[in-house]
Amino acid sequence: MSDRTVTHASFVIERDYAAPPSRVFAAFADPAQKRRWFAEGEGWSIERFDVDFRIGGSEHSSFRYQGGPPISNDTTYQNIVPDRRIVSAYTMTIAGEPISASLATVELIPVGSGTRLVYTEQAAFLDGKDEVSTREAGSRELLESLAQELERTAVAG
Template identity: 40%
Template sequence: MHGSFALQVGFSASPEQVFAAFADPGLRTRWFRLPGSSKNATHALDFRVGGSEVAANLFVSGDIEERLEYRSRFHDIVPDRRIVYVYEAHVDGLRRWVSLVTVELAAEGAGSRLDWTEQYAYLVLSGDGGQDTAHLRGGTRLLLNGLSAVVEPERYRGLAKIRPGGA
């Protein structure tokens, strides 16, 4: 099964600041994480054309335990404007899908706009694949929310203080 989707996010941060969150390993690991405990996580980033990124983690939830791995290769990088890369996602050693991602950055007002376009090919489906594509889109949205928290920390500062029920 294959398809594509696009997401757009506006930031008060400049394109340079958003690009840095992709390129700087210290910033990247603050928002790019695989599900699971940080004690089991590994991450390596070589941010250059021809470079790669590899991340792995053990995800445990109840009686479910999955070994997750992400492997990417950067094909085009234009500082502060564009990143094109291919990645593959593995679950328990099985390659589940491969994606081509284009991230475009543009100045917009006092901030920037990020356009994320992803073309995916699922190699192994769960059921009819509907849950897989929903999971991919939702996971990407969560990643971009994490990116927002890194490049716009003032926007998220007070959120941790909110408690259920308004207490």
């Protein structure tokens, strides 16, 4: 058996959206919207996406990228303040092997008619199977997908 290691790291991403906090919050709270920007995408196949968006509720997803090994994300919502804050704890696995455990905080701050989203993640990366630079890059991609979802729903609304 190889040595077991833990690397602790954190990062913060700030992103402005041309949508009010209520619309940004809805993109997290509404399962259909969240699935579109968080789980779907070119090259991804979704095997499971279940959301119970409430304090103490959970979100479970399982997906593959271009036919690769299964990746799972299991989240528990710790704190939710509508239109202002979401705090969740989540773990990720690849092919059933744990790669990380994280605490993630989303803050929604009104800025004019839009929103400044501040995303903070504090993570324990396990056994060298993931790292902070990869996770931060993936989080930035997700926040870009959120921007596209907000633009799409603004046109549809």
